[in-house]
Amino acid sequence: MSKPIVRFAPSPTGRIHIGNARQALMNALFARREKGVFVLRFDDTDLERSKREYADSIEVDLAWLGIPPDVVVRQSERVEFYDEAADRLRAVGRLYPCYETSEELEFRRKRQLARGLPPVYDRAALKLTEEERAKLEAEGRRPHWRFRLDHRTVAWTDLVRGDCHVDCGSLSDPVLVREDGTYLYTLPSIVDDVDLKISHVIRGEDHVTNTAVQIQIFEALGAHLPLFGHINLLTTASGEGLSKRLGHLSLTSLREAGLEPQAVASLAVLVGTAESVRPVADLDELASLIDFAHISRAPAKFDEHELDQLNARLIHEMPYEAARSRLAALDSDGGEAFWLAVRGNLTRVADAVHWWAVVRGPVTPVIEDKAFIEAAAKVLPDAPWDSATWKTWTEAVKAATGVKGKALFMPLRLALTGLDHGPELAALLPLIGPDRVKARLSGQAA
Numbered sequence: 001m002s003k004p005i006v007r008f009a010p011s012p013t014g015r016i017h018i019g020n021a022r023q024a025l026m027n028a029l030f031a032r033r034e035k036g037v038f039v040l041r042f043d044d045t046d047l048e049r050s051k052r053e054y055a056d057s058i059e060v061d062l063a064w065l066g067i068p069p070d071v072v073v074r075q076s077e078r079v080e081f082y083d084e085a086a087d088r089l090r091a092v093g094r095l096y097p098c099y100e101t102s103e104e105l106e107f108r109r110k111r112q113l114a115r116g117l118p119p120v121y122d123r124a125a126l127k128l129t130e131e132e133r134a135k136l137e138a139e140g141r142r143p144h145w146r147f148r149l150d151h152r153t154v155a156w157t158d159l160v161r162g163d164c165h166v167d168c169g170s171l172s173d174p175v176l177v178r179e180d181g182t183y184l185y186t187l188p189s190i191v192d193d194v195d196l197k198i199s200h201v202i203r204g205e206d207h208v209t210n211t212a213v214q215i216q217i218f219e220a221l222g223a224h225l226p227l228f229g230h231i232n233l234l235t236t237a238s239g240e241g242l243s244k245r246l247g248h249l250s251l252t253s254l255r256e257a258g259l260e261p262q263a264v265a266s267l268a269v270l271v272g273t274a275e276s277v278r279p280v281a282d283l284d285e286l287a288s289l290i291d292f293a294h295i296s297r298a299p300a301k302f303d304e305h306e307l308d309q310l311n312a313r314l315i316h317e318m319p320y321e322a323a324r325s326r327l328a329a330l331d332s333d334g335g336e337a338f339w340l341a342v343r344g345n346l347t348r349v350a351d352a353v354h355w356w357a358v359v360r361g362p363v364t365p366v367i368e369d370k371a372f373i374e375a376a377a378k379v380l381p382d383a384p385w386d387s388a389t390w391k392t393w394t395e396a397v398k399a400a401t402g403v404k405g406k407a408l409f410m411p412l413r414l415a416l417t418g419l420d421h422g423p424e425l426a427a428l429l430p431l432i433g434p435d436r437v438k439a440r441l442s443g444q445a446a
């Protein structure tokens, strides 16, 4: 295979959600594995809804995921190429002007449905004479432009779905150009795919019907067809669809919630595939797991609870070096021993703040059996302390008091941390250190 050129083509009309991220990752990781090119193309021809601020946030999100694009293209800067393609389609009679208002179209649609007919555009505009058109224009009507479909079945071999067929006889001729001369998504997408030599169009399966229409337009323009792959969509855990415009499960919110990009990427890529969902910290490894032929046909559910679990599993294995600067930013860099002591208790890196506060204090000790804690304090080993100190100490406490097991550990934990759960005390004890331990055992907040 020659080096693939792929694209992720969001409309910058909101913050991208986890479903969009699935497509971005599938494209970017495929390109990464095959040493190809990953293009980020902003489908921003809808000038009213597209915003630069959203485009910028999409770039930030992709960088956070570890998949910055090799090339960035904005459709709003390429209108001359779309004009040229539209003229070519007009010249061969495939793009024709229509003058119906949306109310008229809606009325016709309802009438067709009432008669039990499919609500397909009836091509009335194709029958207009020159004079009728001139009259409509003189009335101030501006045309929108439809592509005249061949009423035939379009077939292709999909990278994900195998043999696909769409009967274009049952489709309305798609509008490519709006009344105000701006373009809908369909034509610019093809023109750019051709110009950028996109080899694989990998996108959500919401585009399957578009693909059939687009194949006819590629052919009408005499262009070479890319390969197509339609990947199943993600829904929320309860099965609802996602919308960028409605702000569902945005990457920005997941990032701000402190989730690891690798956890988000692992779930976004692996859910709804033949692979088991697991945390994959390395993007090359994640890329090696992509297999378009083994992606489920059914929509896949994105469960935030599962994401938390993946995140926790990643953190439990995270080396200190990877966490260090983030701990420092949280003013909680207690060194490698601290990180190794607490990482197993964390779901988010930011939760380390809580355990650093327990180490550094002040902690209000919880002491129920004062006599027992006093007896324990008496047999505290001398400094310096290390990871063996806890064992030495608790054996001495057991010998002095006859108490063992949970009855021994829990009162000490409550006295030292004020909590009934947490990281191994063997690791925490030297971090808390003799001064604070002594103070806490004597009932002082320290």
Ligand SMILES: Nc1ncnc2c1ncn2[C@@H]1O[C@H](COP(=O)(O)OP(=O)(O)OP(=O)(O)O)[C@@H](O)[C@H]1O
Pocket: 009, 010, 011, 012, 013, 014, 018, 019, 020, 021, 022, 023, 202, 203, 204, 205, 206, 207, 232, 233, 234, 235, 241, 242, 243, 244, 245, 246
């Ligand atoms: N729920 C989803 N799961 C997986 N892929 C999706 C989902 N929704 C959209 N996509 C894909 O994301 C890519 C970008 O699409 P697009 O910008 O149109 O997103 P959108 O979420 O449908 O947007 P909007 O809500 O603004 O209509 C496309 O490949 C599209 O197929």
